Structure formats: structure tokens, C-alpha cells
Amino acid sequence: MWKISVIGAGFVGSTTAYTLITQGLARELVLIDANRDKAEGDAMDMNHGLSFVRPVRVYAGSWADMGGSELIIVAAGAGQKPGESRTDLLRRNADVFRGIMAEVVRYAPPGALLLIVTNPVDILTYISLRLTGFPRQRVIGSGTVLDTSRLKYLIGQHAGIDARNVHTFILGEHGETEVAAWSATHIAGVPIDDYCHICGRCQSPNRICRDEFYLRTKNAAAEIIGKKGATYYAVALSVCRIVRAMTGGENTILTVSGLLDGQYGIRGVCLSLPAVVGGGGIEYTIEIPLSDGEKAGLRHSADTLRSLAAEIGF
Numbered sequence: 001m002w003k004i005s006v007i008g009a010g011f012v013g014s015t016t017a018y019t020l021i022t023q024g025l026a027r028e029l030v031l032i033d034a035n036r037d038k039a040e041g042d043a044m045d046m047n048h049g050l051s052f053v054r055p056v057r058v059y060a061g062s063w064a065d066m067g068g069s070e071l072i073i074v075a076a077g078a079g080q081k082p083g084e085s086r087t088d089l090l091r092r093n094a095d096v097f098r099g100i101m102a103e104v105v106r107y108a109p110p111g112a113l114l115l116i117v118t119n120p121v122d123i124l125t126y127i128s129l130r131l132t133g134f135p136r137q138r139v140i141g142s143g144t145v146l147d148t149s150r151l152k153y154l155i156g157q158h159a160g161i162d163a164r165n166v167h168t169f170i171l172g173e174h175g176e177t178e179v180a181a182w183s184a185t186h187i188a189g190v191p192i193d194d195y196c197h198i199c200g201r202c203q204s205p206n207r208i209c210r211d212e213f214y215l216r217t218k219n220a221a222a223e224i225i226g227k228k229g230a231t232y233y234a235v236a237l238s239v240c241r242i243v244r245a246m247t248g249g250e251n252t253i254l255t256v257s258g259l260l261d262g263q264y265g266i267r268g269v270c271l272s273l274p275a276v277v278g279g280g281g282i283e284y285t286i287e288i289p290l291s292d293g294e295k296a297g298l299r300h301s302a303d304t305l306r307s308l309a310a311e312i313g314f
Contacts, residue, residue, distance in 0.1 A: 001027035002247050005061070005069040007100060008076030009033035012117060014042045015236040016075060017058070021046055024054035025243050030061040030069070033076070063103040069112055071246060073239065074128070076100060077118035082226050090120050094312050097124055101131035108132075113246060113281050116141045117239055121174050122257045123309050126270040129259055130314055137281045141257030143272035144170040146238040147178055148255050150220050154213045159199045161187055168192075169255050169288070170217060172271050172301030179297035180214045184288050242277060249279035258282045264295055266302045269309070 004026040006017045013033070020026050029046075033039040039060035046058045059065075066072060077093040097118075104114065114134060116125045125141030132139065147170035149163075156163035168185035172178045185192040202209060224231045245252040255272040263273060263285055276283040290298070 001025065002070035003028040003030070003068050004071045004073065004243070005030040005032060005066045006073045006075060007032045008074065008118070009035065009039045009042050010075065011230045011232040012235050013075035015232040016073060016117070016239050017042065018046060019236040019240045020243065021053050021056050021058060023240055023244065024056075025240060025247055026056055028057045030059060030065045032061055032063065032065065036060060063107050066104070066107040068109055071113045071115060071243065072104060072108055073115045073117060074100060075117045082229070090123055090308060091312060093118055093120070093124060094127055097127050098131065101128055105132050112138070114139045115239070115242060117235070119174070122270045122272070122305050125257050126259065126309055127314050129270065136259040137283070139258070140242070140277070140281055141270060141272075142174070142239055142242060143257030144172070144174050144178060144255045145242060146234055147174060147217055149234065149238060151180060151213060151217045154216055155185075158201060158209065158213070159187065159195070160201070169274055171255060171273055171294070172298050173305055174257065174272065176218070177297070177301040177304050178218055179294055179301060180210070180217070181288065181290060181294055182210055183291045183294060245277040246279060246281065251276050251278040251283060253286065256282065258285065260285070260302070263287050264290075264298050266299065269302045269306045271298070271301055271305060
């Protein structure tokens with residue numbers, strides 16, 4: 001098990017830390033936050049339940065306590081407000097990340113992995129890569145791992161099938177321009193077009209269901225934020241799935257965000273594609289067969305992210 005530092009003890013950071021200890025994914029867990037009392041309170045609260053989980057050391061720390069961490073998770077930054085798009089967060093969180101990454105460079109040990117969770121995650125992953133100078137395999141964004149799970153859930157609920165038997169991907173930006181890879185979607189090896197005939201649960205053409213599921217996936221965070229102010233449970237579970245792939249050296253395929261180097265003709269931007277995730281971070285990215293429309297959607301997503309990053313000097 002690894003030493004893991006979590007930067008940011010807000011809703012997402014604290015829920016992620018809690019989920020990490022319940023799943024036994026860390027031997028040592030450091031919580032770092034500008035509000036030291038909040039981090040200390042979270043650590044105390046978690047420590048009181050350690051008799052129920054695998055042994056782990058949990059404590060609030062300073063930047064220097066990142067030393068020796070195999071993995072640093074960044075969940076700090078301004079939260080998304082009701083009605084606010086992810087890209088509205090960019091300028092505020094870019095400034096926050098300049099300070100955070102200076103400390104990461106100062107204290108992170110050689111070989112440490114950096115997992116970015118703060119939104120807009122794709123641009124902040126790119127900014128983190130630029131500010132740290134870390135190898136691209138070691139700077140990973142949580143990307144569309146959660147979006148993909150949301151789409152699997154919706155398809156599974158509609159078809160009356162366990163979501164774990166639904167295989168699909170949300171690609172591109174974690175946000176407005178994300179792309180549903182319907183051409184790569186199947187259930188038990190049956191392409192989704194063919195499975196619709198087996199399912200028989202709706203009278204309408206496949207396209208109508210697809211459009212509904214895509215929009216519900218893309219707008220899920222905004223809907224949850226409107227109802228309860230923040231999203232964090234499923235976010236934490238998706239982050240822990242990525243962490244488990246790393247700590248276990250699983251080489252699991254997940255739609256994390258990473259720097260592209262020619263995939264689908266796209267370079268110089270971080271976005272989500274199916275990637276093999278293991279102990280070294282992103283081992284390699286897979287170019288799955290996509291329709292022309294899906295490829296065009298990916299290029300649009302990349303152009304959008306690249307333009308936004310350029311607006312703030314990256």
C-alpha cells in the first residue's frame with residue numbers, strides 16, 4: 001500500500017480520503033488544506049473509525065508532509081456554484097493551482113504520481129503538467145471515469161441490466177463537449193443497436209434513447225448541484241477506482257484525462273480516452289474504432305479546451 005497525500009479537504013477531498021481508508025488503499029494518508037482545523041477535524045473523525053478498517057495512519061499535514069508520497073491527489077480549488085459551468089471555474093482555479101504546484105515541485109518525491117480531480121479537470125491537468133514538468137504518464141486527470149459510470153448506470157437501468165455488464169465510454173472533455181462513444185457500446189458483447197431489439201423496453205428509435213441518456217449524463221453534475229449544492233460520493237468512488245488501478249498495478253482500462261500525442265490526430269491537450277492505468281500512471285492510451293461523427297466530436301472537444309487554456313496563458 002502507498003502513502004497518499006490529498007490536497008483539499010472540501011466535500012470531494014474529504015469524501016475521497018474517507019473512501020480510500022474504507023477500501024484499504026493507503027498505508028498512510030495525509031490531508032492538506034488551507035483550513036488546518038478542517039483537515040484536523042476530518043483526520044480525527046476518520047481515526048475514530050480505524051478499528052473497523054485495515055490499519056492506516058491518517059493525519060492533517062503541511063506541504064512538507066507530502067514527502068515520501070507515491071501519489072498526490074489534488075481536490076483543492078473553488079467549488080462549482082449552482083448555475084455555473086465548469087469552464088467558469090477556470091480562471092479562479094488556475095491561480096490556485098499555481099500555488100499548489102509550486103509546493104508539489106518542492107516536496108513531491110521523484111516518481112510520485114499526480115492525480116487531478118479539481119474542475120475544470122482537463123485544463124487543470126494540462127496546467128499541472130506544464131507547471132510541474134512531470135512526465136506526462138505521471139500527471140493524470142480523473143477525466144470522464146465518472147461520466148462513463150453515469151452512462152453505464154442509465155443504460156443498465158433502462159435495460160434492466162447490471163451496470164457492470166454495460167460497456168461504453170464517455171470521451172473528450174469532462175464537461176460540455178464530452179462525446180458518447182455509441183459505436184463502441186455493447187452489453188455482453190452485443191452491440192447496443194442489436195441489444196435494443198433484445199431489450200424491447202421502448203417503442204421509439206435508438207437515437208431518442210441515446211440523446212436522452214447523453215444529455216442526462218452530461219447534465220448530471222449540474223442537476224445534483226442544483227438539488228444539494230455539490231457532488232462528491234460518486235466522484236470519490238471514481239477517484240478510488242483510479243487509485244486502486246495504480247496501487248494494485250492493475251493495468252485497467254479507464255477513461256482518465258492525459259496529454260494526447262497524436263491520437264486521432266490530436267496533440268498538445270489533455271482529454272479523456274481509454275487508457276491503461278497501472279503503477280506508473282498512464283501506461284498507454286488506446287485508439288478504439290470510432291465513427292466519423294465521434295472523431296469530429298473529439299476534435300471539437302480538443303479545440304475548445306485548447307482555446308480556453310490559451311486564454312489564460314497556457
